Every structure is written in structure tokens, then in C-alpha cells.
Amino acid sequence: MTNPGNVSRQLSMSTIVQAITTYGPISRASVSKMTGLSKQTVSEIVGQLEADGWVGTVGQTEGHVGRRAVVYEVVPDAALVASVDLGGTKVRVALCNLTGAVVAETVAPTVMTGGDAVTDQIASMIHRLTTDHNIDRSKVRSIVVGVPGVPQADGTIAYAPNVPGIETLNFPETLSTKTGVEVVVENDVNLAALGEHWMTKRGDSDDIVYLSIGTGIGAGLVIGGNLVRGSTGAAGEVGYLPFGADPFDPESLRVGALERVSATLALIDYYRDRTGKNLDVPGIFEAALTGDTAAQESLERAAKNIALAIGAITAVIDPSCIVIGGSIGARKELRELIRPALASCFPRSIPIENTLLGNHAALAGATSIALSRLHIALFTGGLKGAEINVPPPELGTFQEGAA
Amino acid sequence: MTNPGNVSRQLSMSTIVQAITTYGPISRASVSKMTGLSKQTVSEIVGQLEADGWVGTVGQTEGHVGRRAVVYEVVPDAALVASVDLGGTKVRVALCNLTGAVVAETVAPTVMTGGDAVTDQIASMIHRLTTDHNIDRSKVRSIVVGVPGVPQADGTIAYAPNVPGIETLNFPETLSTKTGVEVVVENDVNLAALGEHWMTKRGDSDDIVYLSIGTGIGAGLVIGGNLVRGSTGAAGEVGYLPFGADPFDPESLRVGALERVSATLALIDYYRDRTGKNLDVPGIFEAALTGDTAAQESLERAAKNIALAIGAITAVIDPSCIVIGGSIGARKELRELIRPALASCFPRSIPIENTLLGNHAALAGATSIALSRLHIALFTGGLKGAEINVPPPELGTFQEGAA
DNA sequence: CTAATAGTTCGGTAACAGAACGAATTATTA
DNA sequence: TAATAATTCGTTCTGTTACCGAACTATTAG
Numbered sequence: 064m065t066n067p068g069n070v071s072r073q074l075s076m077s078t079i080v081q082a083i084t085t086y087g088p089i090s091r092a093s094v095s096k097m098t099g100l101s102k103q104t105v106s107e108i109v110g111q112l113e114a115d116g117w118v119g120t121v122g123q124t125e126g127h128v129g130r131r132a133v134v135y136e137v138v139p140d141a142a143l144v145a146s147v148d149l150g151g152t153k154v155r156v157a158l159c160n161l162t163g164a165v166v167a168e169t170v171a172p173t174v175m176t177g178g179d180a181v182t183d184q185i186a187s188m189i190h191r192l193t194t195d196h197n198i199d200r201s202k203v204r205s206i207v208v209g210v211p212g213v214p215q216a217d218g219t220i221a222y223a224p225n226v227p228g229i230e231t232l233n234f235p236e237t238l239s240t241k242t243g244v245e246v247v248v249e250n251d252v253n254l255a256a257l258g259e260h261w262m263t264k265r266g267d268s269d270d271i272v273y274l275s276i277g278t279g280i281g282a283g284l285v286i287g288g289n290l291v292r293g294s295t296g297a298a299g300e301v302g303y304l305p306f307g308a309d310p311f312d313p314e315s316l317r318v319g320a321l322e323r324v325s326a327t328l329a330l331i332d333y334y335r336d337r338t339g340k341n342l343d344v345p346g347i348f349e350a351a352l353t354g355d356t357a358a359q360e361s362l363e364r365a366a367k368n369i370a371l372a373i374g375a376i377t378a379v380i381d382p383s384c385i386v387i388g389g390s391i392g393a394r395k396e397l398r399e400l401i402r403p404a405l406a407s408c409f410p411r412s413i414p415i416e417n418t419l420l421g422n423h424a425a426l427a428g429a430t431s432i433a434l435s436r437l438h439i440a441l442f443t444g445g446l447k448g449a450e451i452n453v454p455p456p457e458l459g460t461f462q463e464g465a466a
Numbered sequence: 467m468t469n470p471g472n473v474s475r476q477l478s479m480s481t482i483v484q485a486i487t488t489y490g491p492i493s494r495a496s497v498s499k500m501t502g503l504s505k506q507t508v509s510e511i512v513g514q515l516e517a518d519g520w521v522g523t524v525g526q527t528e529g530h531v532g533r534r535a536v537v538y539e540v541v542p543d544a545a546l547v548a549s550v551d552l553g554g555t556k557v558r559v560a561l562c563n564l565t566g567a568v569v570a571e572t573v574a575p576t577v578m579t580g581g582d583a584v585t586d587q588i589a590s591m592i593h594r595l596t597t598d599h600n601i602d603r604s605k606v607r608s609i610v611v612g613v614p615g616v617p618q619a620d621g622t623i624a625y626a627p628n629v630p631g632i633e634t635l636n637f638p639e640t641l642s643t644k645t646g647v648e649v650v651v652e653n654d655v656n657l658a659a660l661g662e663h664w665m666t667k668r669g670d671s672d673d674i675v676y677l678s679i680g681t682g683i684g685a686g687l688v689i690g691g692n693l694v695r696g697s698t699g700a701a702g703e704v705g706y707l708p709f710g711a712d713p714f715d716p717e718s719l720r721v722g723a724l725e726r727v728s729a730t731l732a733l734i735d736y737y738r739d740r741t742g743k744n745l746d747v748p749g750i751f752e753a754a755l756t757g758d759t760a761a762q763e764s765l766e767r768a769a770k771n772i773a774l775a776i777g778a779i780t781a782v783i784d785p786s787c788i789v790i791g792g793s794i795g796a797r798k799e800l801r802e803l804i805r806p807a808l809a810s811c812f813p814r815s816i817p818i819e820n821t822l823l824g825n826h827a828a829l830a831g832a833t834s835i836a837l838s839r840l841h842i843a844l845f846t847g848g849l850k851g852a853e854i855n856v857p858p859p860e861l862g863t864f865q866e867g868a869a
Numbered sequence: 870c871t872a873a874t875a876g877t878t879c880g881g882t883a884a885c886a887g888a889a890c891g892a893a894t895t896a897t898t899a
Numbered sequence: 900t901a902a903t904a905a906t907t908c909g910t911t912c913t914g915t916t917a918c919c920g921a922a923c924t925a926t927t928a929g
Contacts, residue, residue, distance in 0.1 A: 448851020
């Protein structure tokens, strides 16, 4: 296989693959100039990559003085990865090629009959996608699954009440045996954070926080370009920030002081307490627009507490930008309430941005991890310092609405 | 010089230096087995290292079957680094050798006559140490300075009110020209965090937080073994956590809501408001011991708010352990008040530990950075993935009381 | 035809692995 | 006690891989 034995060769190959993925289509002469490797070495390695089917020629240069150069590009469909977003209500599966482009995508309601059934469902959705789109199944080399819980070292997934039966199952192993492909499991909010970071070069920042506000409130942290999971996988559990509700109230130990005043139930309960009426979250947003004071106050209280949360996060890790998503967080009205609240409780101004990927953020993050792992497996043999940075595809690829 | 041109050789050399520093004294045959490099290669590289004076023989093995092996060790004094802790009242300077051992140390009151004077002071303290201990000055290869402020990209140090005149000076460049050695500047609390992490293998954890409580309150974060500085260098500025005092009070924007109720002035002010009497912080601790309720309440209020801060930090980054230091934080009485408060406002139990290094923590952190940089410069040529992990010296080296 | 550029061929060098070998030492046996 | 076996260390030698640079061929614009 492609993977070379010699350390020196691994580094060279990694460098060349990086150059071609990032700057392709590109000629061997240009790669040589960019990387500092000799023309001879570049030709040799590109030849091998071509023979193995990873890169291919896509034409020649024209219009310049001198001999025409043959330009190479990564063969997009030389390998595929499956990105999965396993939610409490829906499962979303995408097959992506080496450039990160979505080749096929599908959604289905999550089956609720146990962990084994969920892995079955995912396996068959992947299988279905390959057959429906006439894709060679053996091209799928890696599966990354985002789950609403905390993956443990033993393969089980803790704190995942929304997907019954995955707390007692070795999830990656089970899915791996069913598909014959390596499986990696990661928290969905973490993946969303990674996805937003990967897809959108927000000022080239490597320190961003993705804040998801919906049924619950949670954050994904990207620091120095890497995901932060914490010592027990609980990094970003900002629902437990000790303010909002009284942190010393025992109920706050269970639910989380902040979560009690900022997530879905908090909005609904507050509105009912004030008016005696039951409205769902979209209903409250709508009522607030029509001048309903109770609805407005409900949103304002949430916004104020979310601003405090952002202040707390910023005081601790000082990110360059906060991206907000989730069913509540993605609402523009809420962001506009958060900004002034934040300015009056935190000294530094910090950009608050809307998610660009919407409910596809986790899928994008899964893809970025899957591609990184694939490149390591294929070209670097796990060599430290030879990691390949996969550039993101067109923004539209993962934007909401597709499928 | 030692630094080899070829990438392959750099990796091999890095591996071998790592093995000798970590497991020395060690024979070439053992290095070969451990690293997987051939005996031939190991002999060649060790020979070069010995010729250049970085490693030396320290005897032979005995008592085993077979030919005796010559064992090698890093020559501890082949190079030195200078670690500096620049505080508002004292400057502490230590010269450390390649094993991290303190070779010479000195302390002096910080000069208050401007930034240039401070760099002069540090330069002359280093010079003095070398002459007093008969050390060849050219052996000092790297200087790392901890400062009570935020180092900027342009070399100035922001937010450093306690050391006048270093906010407008290119600090590292100035000190570097005066000493002829490369200089790195880092925030002192960050260094303390790194120092505690390096010197004390706390359950092999790579995610720890050092919380300093004294004149102000600040944290240093080590995540995945690396320092987290934040996008503006303000990571760990937990004084601005939005609770304790009212975060929406404009005064909190200036001082920081948490800092207003947990640091030195907060203790003193609270006690004076309650009793009309002025006591300093040690006085308040003493009074609390003798049963003075106002003093006890002052400490309890601080402890409660510090517990909230720890809860907030844990909710965000989930460290495996919090190390507390600083003039107030190092008090055992305070820690014993914090623990129960934390248990009643945060669901997960998290170890709260006393600093093991006391006021030498920043110095230890400076040494760890300096040694890392030195190893990179000497042996790896900055090659990614070839970093050398320098094991810490004996714990006593940096413990309080020395000098 | 000339200058410029692309890509190949060839020769030389650095680095490494592995085998063979000599040296030094302990353990075992006659 | 002396010879021998077994074991380990370290060097030498040989072959392979990977790299670079120079020379060379091929192609193109002007």
C-alpha cells in the first residue's frame, strides 16, 4: 500500500500530499519549489501516488513560456468517509469524498428500540447510500459518529438520555463489526465546534467556542485548533455554570444552575408562570415579536444569563469568537438581546456569531475528523509532526437545507 | 554544531537524547533496544553527542552476564538556562542545568525606576550569579522570564501595574541585547501552572489549573500538557467571572466581579465594614482562628466565591485537578472552607490541592520552558514531532525555602 | 533561434538496518 | 581449578533506501 516504511519518505509524502490537497491542481515542478524537495523526489512520490490511485492528472498548464506542465490533483473519490450525526430525533448520514464534498446524504428518524438497533440503523443507512448511489462499499474507509452524550474509554456513551440503549453498548466496536470499517465516536457539540472551525476560517482563529442552546445548553471548545474534551469528557458542560438559578439550591446540582434559566424548558416554564398559558419555543419568539411582555421578558432573562455564560467562558479561556447555534441559539432575536447584555457585564468585546452550518455543523466536524484520520492512515503512518491539514470544501457543501 | 542537517538524523538524535535524559545512565545497547534504532546508528550518534560534550560516560555495568556496558548520561552542566520570576516586590533568578537542577539562585527587591532599570537588574543578577559561582557565562543559553502581566506580540507587557515601566518597552529584545542570550517572556501565573504540572506528576494528568489567590485572583491553564494563553493572552483572568459582586455593576467591568469579593482587598474591606477595624490578611486569618466572627465570615465569603469560580472553571474545561496558590490561596484554612462549598454548588467532586512549589512555582515553569526550547535548539532543529520531553528534577529543587 | 520551464536520468552522499565478528564477562562443567 | 559455554556489548562491513544536484532532453512562447 501507499504507506511507506521509511520515516524520511513518510515526511516527504506527507508534505507532498499536503501541497497537492491544498494547492491542487498543481504541477510537480511547483510542488518541488513549494516544498523544497528536489524535482526528482517529487516525481518519484507523485508517481507512486498516481499508481496507487490517490492523485491524477487533470490537464496541462498553458500560456506560459516553456514546456507545458502536467498538473495533478487529489482524486476526490479515491476514498470516502461516512459522517454520522446521531440525534435524539433524527439520524443524519453523509458520505464525503477526499475533498470533503458530500457525495450522498440521508436523514431518518432515530429508532428508539435500543443501542443495537441504532447501530443497525446507521449501518444500513450507510449501506443504502452506497447502493443507491452506485458506490463501491470498500471505498468507505472511516466512520465518525456524533452522539448526544460523552463517549467513554470502554466504548459506551454516558449521559445520553435522548438515545436509549447506547449507554451499555460498546458503540464503536459494534458498528465497526457491522460495517467492517473503523469507527470513531465523538460528542455532537464538540463536532459542531470543530465543524464551524474547519469550514469557516473566522479570522484564522484557532480558539473558538461553539455554544449550543436548545433542549439543553452546552459548548464545544476548540483551542489551538484542537478539540478540548476535559479530563472526564465534560469540558463545555456550561449548563452547570454556577449562576442563573441559585447554584447552592440542590436542584441546581442535578440540572445545572444555568441550564435552569436558559434552555427550552426554562423559556416555556417562565412564560407559563407569568401568563398561565402554554407556548412552545417558536411560539414564545413569535409572541415576543407581537409585543407580548411576558414572552419578551422570558427571552431577555435567557439572553442575560447566556451573556453571563459567555462572559464566564471568555474569562476562563479567552476565545476569539463565540459561535451560537441550537434551536434557540440560532435565532437572530436572541443574539441581538445577548450582545448588549454582554457589553454591560464583561469588559472585553467579543464577536458573537451565528452558526454558518446550522444543523449540519456536527456533520462537518465529523467529516474533518474522518478525513484527518484517513490521511494519517494512508500517508503518514501515524508519524508525529506529519499530520496533514485538510482544507475545507465549499461552504455550501454543509449548509442547512441540503437533504 | 550538534544540530544535524538531515531530517532522518534529527529524529534519531531527538529519540536518543530523549532516551538518555529520561533513562540515563544507560548503555548504547539499551538505547538501541528501547528506541528500535540499530546499534550502529546509536553508537554513531552517541559518539557525536559525546564529542560535542552533551553526554558523557559515567562508568560501566557490572554483575550481569556478558561484556560490561559503558553507560552514558547527559552532562548536567553542558548548558545552563536562567529562570526569572519578576514580581511586584521581588525578582528571583535561578540558573538551572540540563537536568533542571538549580545550580545557583538569588533574590532581590524589584527596582521601581522603570522598565529599562528592571532589565538591567535582571541582566546584572544573572551576571553576578555566574561570576559568584564561577560559571562560564557562555554556558547560559536561554532566559525565560515570568512577569505579572500579559506579554504582547511586540515585546511589551500589558496589564502590569505592579512593575512600572515595562508596558512600553520591548522587554525580551532589551534583555536579550544586554545578555546576548535569547529571552522568552511569559505570564507568571501561566508559568506557575506549567511548573506545578511539570514538577508533580499529579496522576499523570495533562489537564490542570493553577489558581492563584492573593492581591488579585488569576488562573493558569494547562490543557493536554500545553499552556492555554487565549486569543488575547487573557485566558485564566478569572477575576472577571461574572458573579460574586453584581456583574452588571459598572465597577465590576473595571475590577472584575469575582475579584471584588475574593482577593486581598475584598477580605480587608469586608472586615473593616463589619468591625471598623483595619487588619491585614494574615491578621484576618489569625482572628478567624481565635473565633472572631467577622473574620470568619470574611473568609467564608471568599471561600464560597472561590468555590463558585472553581465550579465555573470546571464546567468550562473540566480539569482533573485544581492547584491553589498565592498568598491567600496557599492557606490551609481557606482550602478547608472551599471544599464543602464546592460540594454544595457543583455536582462533580474535583481534587483541590495545595501548591507543592509555593513561591517557586513560576521559576519551575520558566525552567521547563527554557529547557524545552534549549533541547529544540540543540538537538531537533525545530523539527515538528521531534520535541524532547525533559523529565523534572527532584521535587526539593524548587521547593520553597531554598534561597 | 533563444530563453524559459518541465521533467528525466545519472551519479554521489547520508543514514539506516542487519549480519558477522571480536571482546569481555559470568555460568557451568570436567 | 581450568576449560568451555553462554551471554551481552560494541564495532565493522555490506546492502538498501532516500535524497539532492547537475546534466540532459523535451516543449513552449516570443
